[in-house]
Amino acid sequence: MSDARNEDELSDEELLDMEGPAIEVEGLRSAFGENVVHEGLTLSVKRGEVMGVVGGSGTGKSVLLNTIIGLRQPQDGVVRVFGQELQRASKRRWSAIERSWGVLFQQGALFSNLTVRENVAAPMFEHTDMDRKRVFELADLKIALVGLEPEAGVLKPAELSGGMRKRAGLARALALDPELLFLDEPTAGLDPIGAAAFDELIKNLSESLDLTVFMITHDLDTLYEITDRVAVIADKQVVATAPVGELEQSEHPWIREYFLGPRGRAARSARKKTEA
Template identity: 75%
Template structure:
């Protein structure tokens, strides 16, 4: 049986040409602590954007501010042209349907199977029959690279890598245009991390996704990102392809990208590109 994609009611004000993310003058505080102070960031359609910064720089706070888990103290956050700070509930729901989120630990419902976890957004946001929802969930599970048998397992029965893929399947449930990834390769071995990077790149290309990815994984930055946003000094201090950041004079960027691990990651990428050129 061929299953149609979920039908979602589009907002009449939706701007299909607007940038997926536009942040201007973001200020984020917790009490007297200022996390962001005038942060600006623009994410282009179809790009894979890596977001990096030191511990405590506010990467997760930025993600939470974008998806509505923390209200900005000042500034604006626009998604697809909509100012989410002033959006009413109808507009917020309409825009929310256009993104998916993979949290660092997967954030799966522990008492539900993988299929039930992936189906949850479809039950919430569509009026499709139960059978079609289950079939769509199985399609997303397959798309994430999980074996069919995983659909009937609960999160506790999955390996760490499988939980990541199950969380990804749920994030893709509503065919989003914008995908948020919070440390997607954290806790994975190098082989599993490389396979997950390849999956994200393939999905981005085939589904025309815009990807916002918080990561510490230098291999991921070199392998799949189009640009990297560096958060330091409470702002985005650089936004460029990773190779250009190697020439930055900013102290944190130099230490991060030109330290031993950064040089190793960049060297692996250059070696792979040389091999590809020779064999093509």
């Protein structure tokens, strides 16, 4: 009883470890029946870095993300977010963990019957006791933060372009001022210009808001442009975690094919032209 009372008296910042790694995964085993996706997977994400996660089809990138945010239970292993072991966290600590992150799913996952403004406001209504006027004022600020015009706030998801839906989903992910941002294929479905603009937005936000970013992507331009390190999932494990430049030197067959193949050469060439 006293432990629960003590926890209730602490702020989110006091409950969480904001000095150590943002994410720690140790010995993760993920399986669907007899199909083992991860076996002994280990990964650490430093606070303040942009971590890209890549791997071939079926390597369990989204499974890993869903396990880290608690949408599925692992068969074995430990997952910690800001020092808190998810499987053992109390209700109070879980609440603090959930408020510390925001998630942008691949399709945006917006509520189709709500406007953009109402979508962005939803997490604030759920997790805070702010009055309605203040919530919608903050929702408008988040909408502007991701580069949407104020007029977008009254639109519903079906009335938005693909790029606008991504930005609206990002605004909602940022609603609670998270420390940690999860992105699942953020540039999927965008044309090259739209993808480059979204990369620039993520880069600027991560720097200005001091975000830790965990990003699943297959977009090599994104990996070269905004990541600090990239984790490669293969053979049911994370086989390498390093900056892109170091991964180019890897002898692992999949890594060589991915970063040194035609798409990798095109991404490097485009980056060199941008830097010139």
